[in-house]
Amino acid sequence: MTMKFDAIVIGSGQAGTPLVFKLAGEGMKVAFIEKEHLGGTCLNVGCTPTKTYVASARRMYDALNGEALGVFIPKGAKVDLLKVKERKDKLIQKSVDGIAKGLDSEKNITFYKGEAKFVSSKTITINGKTLEADKIFINVGARPLIPEPFQGLDYLTNQSILELDKLPEHLAIIGGSYIGLEFGQMFRRFGSQVTIVEKADRIISREDEDVSAEIQKVMEKEGVEFRLEAECIGAKKDKDGSFRVKVDCEKGEPEFHASHLLLAVGRIPNTDLLNLEATGVEVNKKGYIQVNDELETNIPGIYALGDCNGKGAFTHTSYNDFEIVSTNLFENGKRKLSDRILTYALFVDPPLGRAGISLKDAKEKGLNVLVGYKKMEEVARAREKGETDGFMRVIVDAESNKILGATVLGVGGDEIISGILNVMYADAPYTVIRDSVQVHPTVSELIPTLLEDLE
Numbered sequence: 001m002t003m004k005f006d007a008i009v010i011g012s013g014q015a016g017t018p019l020v021f022k023l024a025g026e027g028m029k030v031a032f033i034e035k036e037h038l039g040g041t042c043l044n045v046g047c048t049p050t051k052t053y054v055a056s057a058r059r060m061y062d063a064l065n066g067e068a069l070g071v072f073i074p075k076g077a078k079v080d081l082l083k084v085k086e087r088k089d090k091l092i093q094k095s096v097d098g099i100a101k102g103l104d105s106e107k108n109i110t111f112y113k114g115e116a117k118f119v120s121s122k123t124i125t126i127n128g129k130t131l132e133a134d135k136i137f138i139n140v141g142a143r144p145l146i147p148e149p150f151q152g153l154d155y156l157t158n159q160s161i162l163e164l165d166k167l168p169e170h171l172a173i174i175g176g177s178y179i180g181l182e183f184g185q186m187f188r189r190f191g192s193q194v195t196i197v198e199k200a201d202r203i204i205s206r207e208d209e210d211v212s213a214e215i216q217k218v219m220e221k222e223g224v225e226f227r228l229e230a231e232c233i234g235a236k237k238d239k240d241g242s243f244r245v246k247v248d249c250e251k252g253e254p255e256f257h258a259s260h261l262l263l264a265v266g267r268i269p270n271t272d273l274l275n276l277e278a279t280g281v282e283v284n285k286k287g288y289i290q291v292n293d294e295l296e297t298n299i300p301g302i303y304a305l306g307d308c309n310g311k312g313a314f315t316h317t318s319y320n321d322f323e324i325v326s327t328n329l330f331e332n333g334k335r336k337l338s339d340r341i342l343t344y345a346l347f348v349d350p351p352l353g354r355a356g357i358s359l360k361d362a363k364e365k366g367l368n369v370l371v372g373y374k375k376m377e378e379v380a381r382a383r384e385k386g387e388t389d390g391f392m393r394v395i396v397d398a399e400s401n402k403i404l405g406a407t408v409l410g411v412g413g414d415e416i417i418s419g420i421l422n423v424m425y426a427d428a429p430y431t432v433i434r435d436s437v438q439v440h441p442t443v444s445e446l447i448p449t450l451l452e453d454l455e
């Protein structure tokens, strides 16, 4: 028998979860399907646990680096990974329980635990049942990419590394991008030896070259080893249980030993699990579902939100997808994907805050831009804190005076970037910040000064 609903939401990610409550609140009967964790990647195996670990790692760093500020902390500080994990598990559980309680008390939502598959553009199957709805919202997220040479090995992913209760002696991380760098710095701070293997000639090669160089410098100072221009082509387990990691490289050893191996070589969308062929929904070569400016696919009534549409890869972009769909469906709104300005942070320490285009993007597009740049060393508050690594850069359109992009790599960079982003959303000229008065002493106070000196 087919069960009829007004809407079906597949995946309890950062868009699906708020959407299901909104749909139900509007009086629709909704089926909500999740195959693994309630709350999705961000809450269970992404942002929340990693930023919880980053906080513990920072405490450890402070305990070991007091002397420069005249604070002598007796030796012996150590990390108990089990306790770090328990703290993380508790934080997650509280949020998961909150979602579960919300579901229990909403009579319009029927929750199904299991993997949904399409039968047609209006029907899906779940645990042997068939559900039908005129509106179907796909929010299935992404999973770690596991290249062929690593299949069958007991490697770690962003999920399993967060289940360890003992510190790895030597953690080899394959991939020097967002996931690799955040885990790399935190495990080094916890006390592991860390080697990051990256096939490109620099880490986070989507960023400007000076960003890659500065983050590498900071992490090397803390003892993280980098193998650049080194493609990991596989690994073997030795009898003692350690890994022999093989790299294709011109410089350095083609093999090294590590106790643990973390794969952080990219993510793939979970769209291959959905039997989308039954619907005619278009996906691109990488498996991302193609959507229009309002997140609808080529099949009317089917929407794709979050990482699986390839339009963003962050929690805030996924949540914004929810806002677009929700406003347009229920509030007569006209919100569009194309109104969104790119922004994100990389939570290494000091953090990288980014908004809009990079200098590399500006050059590639041949844009006529003015650039303001200051090193963190020039910021009084950064000197007072003893945290002078990094720099800030703001890119301005030479004709319109509008801000096109910004990079704040330095203490507070993840928060400071919002001030610049807000002016970009206001579509105001850079002179608004240049002529503003900021609190002294803050890192933000140098941004008006930086904007006085555009080149």
Ligand SMILES: Cc1cc2nc3c(=O)[nH]c(=O)nc-3n(C[C@H](O)[C@H](O)[C@H](O)COP(=O)(O)OP(=O)(O)OC[C@H]3O[C@@H](n4cnc5c(N)ncnc54)[C@H](O)[C@@H]3O)c2cc1C
Pocket (backbone or CB within 6 Å): 010, 011, 012, 013, 014, 015, 016, 033, 034, 035, 036, 037, 038, 039, 040, 041, 042, 043, 045, 046, 047, 050, 051, 114, 115, 116, 117, 139, 140, 141, 142, 158, 179, 270, 273, 274, 305, 306, 307, 308, 312, 313, 314, 315, 316, 318, 347
């Ligand atoms: C280690 C790590 C750290 C991160 N840190 C940050 C950060 O600091 N800031 C940030 O903005 N972003 C961060 N991200 C990215 C962020 O987690 C994702 O962008 C965000 O979770 C995207 O959410 P989503 O809505 O696309 O779906 P997800 O949160 O991925 O949820 C999708 C859900 O769908 C379920 N599902 C899949 N297929 C099916 C199916 N067929 N049937 C039923 N259910 C299904 C999955 O089990 C999953 O629970 C991080 C990611 C990782 C991996």
Ligand SMILES: NC(=O)c1ccc[n+]([C@@H]2O[C@H](COP(=O)([O-])OP(=O)(O)OC[C@H]3O[C@@H](n4cnc5c(N)ncnc54)[C@H](O)[C@@H]3O)[C@@H](O)[C@H]2O)c1
Pocket (backbone or CB within 6 Å): 174, 175, 176, 177, 178, 179, 180, 182, 197, 198, 199, 200, 203, 204, 205, 230, 231, 232, 233, 263, 264, 265, 266, 267, 313, 314, 344, 345, 346, 347
């Ligand atoms: N702070 C944040 O917002 C945050 C944090 C973590 C993750 N994320 C999300 O996670 C995703 C990034 O995932 P990621 O870091 O795994 O992937 P990525 O795609 O960003 O980078 C993969 C890296 O691995 C390298 N690589 C690939 N194969 C290799 C090989 N065989 N040997 C050596 N290097 C190899 C690539 O050159 C690349 O630098 C993004 O979607 C991002 O949005 C976000």
